[in-house]
Amino acid sequence: MVPEWLQVSFRTLMAVLVLFVLTRLLGKRQVSQLSTFEYITGISIGNMAAYLSLDTDSHWLLGLVALVAWVTLSLAIEYLQLKSKKARDLIDGKATVLIQNGKILERNLKKERITSDELLEMLRRNSVFNIDTVEFAILDTSGELNVLLKKQYQPLTPSDIGMVVTPEKAPMTIIMDGKVLEDSLKRVGLNENWLNAKLKQLGTRHEDIYLAQVDSQNKLYLDPFDRQAQNTH
Structure with missing residues (x-):
């Protein structure tokens, strides 16, 4: 009879290895910026792996089948998103304009359940402290706010003064x-x-x-x- 502590150790090691392989299979975006479904998939896979590691009464192979099934479903949905704009909009949602032509769109704020205080905080994260300088602000599906300043408040670039610059290479x-x-x-x-x-x-x-x-x-x-x-x- 294999000691229980040894079973748990072996199951944990196997779970970590399988999770590593499956996560690499899902791609880098799965780690860096999770969509709603990817977030659900990550939590579910992590919970299943932890359950399989500790519950020595469960069947190890059935747990592996469940993990592979989740990853397969996630890959299938990602493939569907690559092929269909409607699928992307349905699964990930659409970006929401919060400020347009310098005007705050209150209806869209309510739709995204964002308060005025939260909007100001998100603007400050973009180094914007004066709403009057904002031309356009959009809330992406990742939850990140991207801000376009009014033309007169944008930093001056070499192209604005007709300066020709050579391409810069990475150090x-x-x-x-x-x-x-x-x-x-x-x-x-x-x-x-x-x-x-x-x-x-x-x-x-x-x-x-x-x-x-x-x-x-x-x-x-x-x-x-x-x-x-x-x-x-």
């Missing part, structure tokens, strides 16, 4: 944990000789650098090791 990490990443250097058209010359000018070595990045203009950013933190280990 490339070339040193990590004191080790030079040669492949990263090659991707930006540089080599280790260039890096060593730069480090020599700054009076340091790559062994002393925790992390270093270079941008599209070959500007070098260095973050040295915290020696005090190293000495405490």
